[in-house]
Amino acid sequence: MIRLDLDLRLAHFPLRVDLDLPSRSTAVMGPSGAGKTSLLETIAGLRPGARGRIEVDGQVLLDTAAGVALPPERRGVGWVPQDAGLFPHLSALDNVRFGAGRARGRVDAAIDALGLEPLLDRPPARLSGGERRRIALARALATSPRLLLLDEPLSGLDAALRDRVLPWLKRIRDEWDVTILHVTHHLGEALALDDELVLLHEGRVEGRGTPIELAVRPGAARSSTTGLENLRRVRVAAHDAAGGITLVDVPGEPALAIPLVAELPVGAEATIAVRAEDLLVVVGEARGLSARNQLPARVVRVVRGEGEALLECATPAGPVPWFVRLTPQAVAALGLVPGAEVRLAAKSHSIRVVG
Amino acid sequence: MSDWFPLWLSVRVSVVATLFASVIGVTFAYVLAKWRSRWSSVVEAVVTLPIVLPPTVLGFYLLTLLGSRSPVGGAWERLTGSPLVFTQGAAIVAATVSALPFVVRAARAAIVNVDSRVEESARVMGMPEWRVARVVTLPLAARGIGAGVALGFARALGDFGATVMVAGNIPGRTQTLALAIFAESQAGRDGRAATLAGVAAAVAFAALLAADLLARRRDREGR
Known part of the structure; x- marks a missing residue:
């Protein structure tokens, strides 16, 4: 607290x-x-x-x-500044040990928790950005x-x-x-x-x-x-290894096909993200489209920015709106106005699991 | 060439003076680097004065400060039973004051350049400021401090004006290398003056070279 x-x-x-x-x-x-x-x-x-x-x-x-x-x-408190703030004159191990005093157990636990064993001899100058963050994190954790x-x-x-x-x-x-x-x-x-x-x-x-x-x-x-990303909590419904997809249930929407994530068991919860610019808007009949996911939706709002437009779309039962980023030219060509009936299409590979 | 006294005296005086200048100078530099006040500029200017003043002016002030009739000189005399001026002790004081600004300026710049994020990280990890200074700030500033110390040593070794004012030019007692070269040259013994000058140049060169090599090795090992 x-x-x-x-x-x-x-x-x-x-x-x-x-x-x-x-x-x-x-x-x-x-x-x-x-x-x-x-x-x-x-x-x-x-x-x-x-x-x-x-x-x-x-x-x-x-x-x-x-x-x-x-x-x-x-x-x-443990503090990990933006640039990690590692001690450049000390090895990775000495960095982690720095504030721990006699709490060697904490040091070992932090090294273990962050998988740092292979990095310990190196000076910070020879660590990648991600490795530096992990060392800084372990260093902060080791101080309890x-x-x-x-x-x-x-x-x-x-x-x-x-x-x-x-x-x-x-x-x-x-x-x-x-x-x-x-x-x-x-x-x-x-x-x-x-x-x-x-x-x-x-x-x-x-x-x-x-x-x-x-x-x-x-x-x-x-x-x-x-x-802007469209984010949804989803539940894994089924895996289709041969087809290379995983089906996930989204509250209030048809199931979505995402690239196979075999490590998530069926029934597991996850968060998926679709970037607003990765959603396609289809007006009328869409046949032969390779995108695996299509959701019927209605345009709620059209927001025009500089050189871009943002659509807010609602699906019949979905609790949260979907956002689509388009060019103003596309909005005009498709005649997108509030109330227009459309289909939102997303190819499986534009959907990422983020958590 | 039998009498190497001026060389040994110079080396002894500059080594001791460099030690003093390093301890005092680094402490001073640390305080100046961390002290955010416009007075820190005034203090730094005062500390830097010995670089720009004619050494004889510096020597004159030191003589005034350390002479038997001054409070400082008087206190020294009561404590030790003999005056400070015109002794090797006075030569050390003159060399220390000459070397000090080189150490202070280089060390202050090096300390200011240490990434404050790194120091703050150490604080948040549970270290009081004096420990942060000892295990983080000063080691990270070591290269700059080392360069300042090397310059300070070379300056101490070469001092003429301040030394001659407060320590005199007493052969066998306070006649350092720089003073001996002047004396020999004045007396027409150009050969001996040339030899001593060569030795002085070699020692100063060796000191600067050693400092640079140490700094390079440090850079290779870590960082």
Whole structure:
């Protein structure tokens, strides 16, 4: 449980946050410069100008009214800054050992949890971006923190690397007794990892809720570098190994075909993502289309931006709208207006499992 | 060439002075690097003065400060029973003050250049600031500090003006290499002056080269 009631002067606006975060894992999203990093640094004790109160699991870290301000070294938090902040003059192993003191068991457990054994002899200069994040994560875990502050733990990693680091984060969330607060620019990351999502805008809380609730709000889409994605919680219905597909049930929709994910057992829950630009809009009869997935839908809204248009479409029983990004030219050519009946088509390979 | 006293004296004075200048200079540099106040610029300018002042001006101030009639010089005399000026001790003070700004400036720049993220990481991991300085900041700034120390040593070795003012030019007692070269040259013993000059150049060159090689080896081993 994290309780925050903070006021910090930033360059362009004050950061004012009043939040109780009961979740094990909370994501903070917002446009660049919204104050996300400052929020984490304030909790870590690196912003001496902050006023207000910070409480983590009942321990008061800051209470300016009562004259309490623990220095960073006594806050018991783990911090993984954006660039990992590894000690360049120490080997990976010495980095992980650095803050652990005599808690060698913790060091071994952290090394084990993050699969670092093969990297331990190397200096940070000879580690890849993803490896550095994992070392930084292990280093923070080895200090037995109550709270883990992760500043964009997956930023700067390409999609393949992200997919490799994300499972480690999930493992930490599930197996270590630590609360996680992390800043992210990826909706997919929040969906995969977090129970709760806080949207920050110009220093203020603009919204909070479960990631899936917020994913369709413009605020979340605006701050996600992965663009607007259609995300759904799904349940694995069947595998067709020969056909190379897995069928998943989506609440209120026909089953969708996605590329085979044999490692997910039938009945398992997962989150899938389809980028708004990867959905096709079909008007009238669509015959001989290779896309395996077709959903009947109705256009609810047409939002025109600069050089692009966004459709909000509703399926008959689906609880959440689907977003489609098109060119204005396509909107005009197809005569897409609110109320138009269409079919949304998605090829299996445009659907990714993100969590 | 039998009398190598000026060489040994110079080496001894510069080594001791470099040690003093390193300890004082790195401490000073650390405080200046971390202290965010406009006064830090004033303090740094004062510390840098010995580089730009004529060494004789520096020597004059030191003489004023350390002479028997000054509080500092007087206290020294009461404590040790003999005056400080015109001794090897005074030569060490002159060399220390000459070397100090080189150490302070290089070390301050190196400390400021250490990635603050890395230092903050260490703080959050449970280390108080003095330990962060010892195990993170100073090791990461070592290359720059080393370069400053090497320059400081070379400067201490070569000092003439400040030394002659406070330590005098007493053969066999305070006559360092730089002073001996002047004395020999004045006395027309050009051969001996040339030999001593060659030795002075060689020692300074060796010190700078050694510092650079150490820094290179450090870079190869880690980072």
